[in-house]
Amino acid sequence: MHGACTLTQPARGYAPRRDTSPPITVFHTEEGELFAIDGTFTHRNSSLAEGWVANREDECPLHASKSSLRTGEADQPPAKRPVRVHEVTVVDGLITVAESDAAPNLPPGISLVG
Ligand code: FES
Known part of the structure; x- marks a missing residue:
């Protein structure tokens, strides 16, 4: 998937995982911030x-x-490569996630579907 998807804003503290390829997780933090990053370490x-x-x-x-x-970077091993970060915009309670054009850093044995 390279494009955008929309979803209703999740409650604070909730992080729904979108069933895209690769999966994307949207985080609505307890502090009220929204982030979207790839959903697999x-x-x-x-x-x-x-x-x-x-x-x-x-x-x-x-x-x-x-x-x-914010950046997708891992703080320490064993993870070394970053997850992708996606652009999030909110209009009238609807979140739009624009997927990064970068290639995803998938873990060994996992590949894109479709
Ligand atoms: S650090 Fe997450 S799977 Fe190993």
């Missing part, structure tokens, strides 16, 4: 939607690397 096949979010970072539930919601 780059180290192994683990969902960012199931991570712990604090201080604009998502901590992987498997190996504890944190991915920045």
Whole structure:
């Protein structure tokens, strides 16, 4: 998918994972900020939607690397490569996510569908 999708703004603290290829997770933080990044950690096949979010970072539930919601960069190994960051705009409560044109950094064994 290279394009845009729209969805209703999720509640604060909620991070729905879009079933796109690759999946994209939209974060509405407790502080009220919105971010959209790829939904799979780059180290192994683990969902960012199931991570712990604090201080604009998502901590992987498997190996504890944190991915920045702003830049996609990993803070420490074992994750080394960044996840992609996507542009988010909100109009009248509808979120539009414009997917990055960059190639996704998928974990080993995972490939794009379609
Ligand atoms: S799967 Fe997330 S750091 Fe290993």
